[in-house]
C-alpha cells in the first residue's frame with residue numbers, strides 16, 4: 001500500500017506579482033491544497049498518491065505532468081471527457097496581501113464521485129488525507145470524502161483532515177454542517193486557530209483566546225477525533241490528543257515571502273512525522289519546518305525541502321552554503 005492517499009482539485013494557477021486591474025505578467029503553475037501536501041511528502045521520500053480528476057485539456061496535462069515530475073503517484077488520477085480543469089488567479093493586491101479568484105464551478109474535479117475513487121481505495125494506504133476544500137466542491141466530491149473516510153477507518157488506516165476553510169467556496173455554517181458528521185472517522189484533525197469555530201459550530205468568529213481554543217479542541221476530541229493539531233501562523237502550532245498529551249512549539253523565524261501554501265506544507269511535515277513514527281513534539285517540529293519553508297519561498301510548493309534539506313533553515317540568516 002501507499003504511504004498516503006489524497007484527492008481533491010488541482011488547478012491551473014496564474015500568479016501575478018501585482019494587481020490584475022492594471023495588467024501584470026503572470027507566472028503559470030499548478031495549485032491545489034491536497035496536491036501541495038502530496039508534493040511535500042514526495043519530496044521527503046514518501047509514496048504519495050493523488051487521485052483527483054482533471055479535464056482533457058492543456059491545464060490538465062500541466063497538472064499531471066507537474067505532479068509526475070515531482071514524484072507524486074498519479075496512476076489513479078483521472079481525466080474527465082468533457083468538463084474542464086479548474087483555474088485560479090492570485091494577485092498580490094498589496095505587499096503582504098494576496099487575493100484569489102477561482103474558475104472552478106462545473107470543473108472536472110467538482111464532478112468527482114465515489115466510484116472514481118474506488119480503485120485508489122482498493123490499493124490501500126497507511127494514511128488517507130482529506131481537506132474541507134474537497135467537501136465544498138459539490139455533492140459528488142463530498143460523498144467521495146465521506147465514502148473514503150468510512151472505508152479508511154474500517155480498514156484501520158489513519159485518517160487526517162485539514163479543515164482548510166475557503167469562504168469563497170461556502171459559508172462557515174455550510175462547512176460545519178458538512179464536516180461535523182466526518183469527525184468520528186478522523187484520527188488527526190488539523191485546523192488553523194481561526195477555523196476551530198467552523199468545525200465546532202461555536203458561533204462568533206475566532207475562539208476566545210487560549211481558553212476558547214482549549215474548549216474547541218476539547219469538543220473535537222469528545223466528538224471522536226483522536227488528535228487535534230492547531231496551526232497558529234507565525235506563532236507556530238500546538239497538538240493535543242485524547243491521552244492528554246499536549247505540546248506547543250513556536251514557528252521558525254524566517255523572512256516571509258509568500259504565506260499561501262504554508263498550511264499544506266505544515267500538513268506534509270506532520271504526516272511525514274506520523275509515517276516515520278516520530279513522537280508528537282517531533283511531528284510538530286517537522287510541520288513547522290515545512291511551513292517555514294513555504295512562507296520563506298514563492299509559490300505554494302516550489303520551495304519545499306527534500307529530506308536532506310530539512311536542516312537548511314538552521315543556517316545563519318544571509319549565509320551562503322558552499
Ligand code: ADP
Pocket residue numbers: 192230231232233234235236237251252253254256259260261262263264266287288289290291292295
Ligand atoms: P494556513 O496557511 O493554513 O492558514 P498558517 O498560516 O497557520 O496556516 O500557517 C501554517 C504553518 O506554517 C504555521 O503553523 C507555521 O508552522 C508556519 N508559518 C506560518 N506563518 C509563518 C511565519 N510567518 N513564519 C514562520 N512560519 C510560519
Ligand code: KDG
Pocket residue numbers: 009031032033034036088133166260261262263264300
Ligand atoms: O492552500 C493553498 C491552496 O489554497 C491553493 O493551492 C489552492 O486548493 C486551493 C484552494 O482551494 O484554495
